[in-house]
Amino acid sequence: MKCKHAERLILRSFDFRLSKVDQECLDRHQDSCGDCRRIKDEYDVILGTLHSTRFPEPKPYFTERFRARLKDTPAFDPFAAGKAWILKTASVIAFSAVVLSAGMIFLSPDPAVLSQENMSDSEILLLKNLNPFQETRTVFEAGSVENKNMMLIFSALGDKNGLRKYFP
Amino acid sequence: MDEKTLVRLSLEGNNDAFEQLVIKYKTKMVNLAFSMTRNRENADDLAQDIFIKAYGALKNFRFQSEFGTWIYRIALNHIKDFLRTENKVIKVPFEERYKEMGKQEDEMMKRERASVQEKRRHLVHEGIRSLPEKYQTILSLRDIQGFSYEEIGQILKLMPGTVDSRLHRARRLLRNKIAPFLS
Numbered sequence: 001m002k003c004k005h006a007e008r009l010i011l012r013s014f015d016f017r018l019s020k021v022d023q024e025c026l027d028r029h030q031d032s033c034g035d036c037r038r039i040k041d042e043y044d045v046i047l048g049t050l051h052s053t054r055f056p057e058p059k060p061y062f063t064e065r066f067r068a069r070l071k072d073t074p075a076f077d078p079f080a081a082g083k084a085w086i087l088k089t090a091s092v093i094a095f096s097a098v099v100l101s102a103g104m105i106f107l108s109p110d111p112a113v114l115s116q117e118n119m120s121d122s123e124i125l126l127l128k129n130l131n132p133f134q135e136t137r138t139v140f141e142a143g144s145v146e147n148k149n150m151m152l153i154f155s156a157l158g159d160k161n162g163l164r165k166y167f168p
Numbered sequence: 169m170d171e172k173t174l175v176r177l178s179l180e181g182n183n184d185a186f187e188q189l190v191i192k193y194k195t196k197m198v199n200l201a202f203s204m205t206r207n208r209e210n211a212d213d214l215a216q217d218i219f220i221k222a223y224g225a226l227k228n229f230r231f232q233s234e235f236g237t238w239i240y241r242i243a244l245n246h247i248k249d250f251l252r253t254e255n256k257v258i259k260v261p262f263e264e265r266y267k268e269m270g271k272q273e274d275e276m277m278k279r280e281r282a283s284v285q286e287k288r289r290h291l292v293h294e295g296i297r298s299l300p301e302k303y304q305t306i307l308s309l310r311d312i313q314g315f316s317y318e319e320i321g322q323i324l325k326l327m328p329g330t331v332d333s334r335l336h337r338a339r340r341l342l343r344n345k346i347a348p349f350l351s
Contacts, residue, residue, distance in 0.1 A: 007340065011335075011336050011339055015317075042350060043339065046292055046343060046346065051311065053293075053312050055198070056202060056211065058194045058212060066190055066220075069216060069220055070183060070220070073224065
């Protein structure tokens with residue numbers, strides 16, 4: 001038996017939680033191990049000292065003093081638990097509302113940025129209540145086909161959407 | 169009258185019923201507080217506070233466990249809170265505190281420690297106070313108050329195996345700390 005295991009058995013023996021077999025094993029180990037005998041003696045002293053602790057009596061008039069303090073304590077409120085629960089819930093809801101609204105204000109994207117990124121020039125003009133065909137009027141009014149094609153090609157160069165590019 | 173009936177009557181506003189519970193448990197509460205603080209004044213004050221706290225929390229008593237187990241749980245939490253605030257003010261290692269003991273002790277303690285047994289008792293209790301809180305609690309409940317493993321399990325809400333291993337560790341730590349001073 002290892003000394004570490006023996007120490008566990010020694011401690012169990014103080015609580016009378018040792019089987020007969022374990023007790024015999026421990027006794028055999030202790031006969032041959034001076035260290036474990038010393039450890040057992042030390043535990044004997046420590047636990048014996050603890051078991052013999054003397055306790056003071058409560059000071060005089062303990063109950064009378066308690067009665068006086070009890071008078072200062074507020075009486076039972078049957079709705080106290082409910083009130084506390086409502087207060088807690090209300091504070092949690094208020095906090096969540098503050099956090100959510102702050103999140104919506106600070107984290108939502110700017111609508112102006114959105115419109116500029118995703119809208120075509122004609123859509124932006126429509127939003128500004130302007131005629132989107134004003135720009136294209138010159139293209140339609142161009143005399144020759146070559147000029148018209150050239151104008152369309154150059155106007156498509158600035159478009160971000162590749163699908164809208166003009167290929168004559 | 170049985171304890172649960174006394175609790176029911178206390179909940180209906182009968183303070184005499186609660187006083188009967190106080191009379192029954194006052195010595196146990198003072199003993200528990202004394203075993204963890206080693207100070208009679210503090211133990212008495214703490215016991216009073218524990219009963220006031222228990223009276224305020226009586227509506228939370230669920231009648232599933234025994235009143236004794238419930239009040240011990242309140243008591244341990246209250247004493248631990250007290251020790252935490254006390255330890256914030258004075259935090260001296262065990263070895264230094266043991267050396268300084270002679271300078272700080274009052275006349276009564278000097279007389280008390282005249283005998284070897286008293287000296288040893290003081291050493292062991294100082295050793296316990298230097299241990300982590302959970303070990304102090306379990307040693308106090310088992311080796312000073314004499315509770316069974318099952319009762320400790322109920323008070324601390326621990327499995328019996330955990331009680332066994334924690335108690336083993338606590339005793340081993342205590343021995344390691346005070347063995348050099350025992351001789």
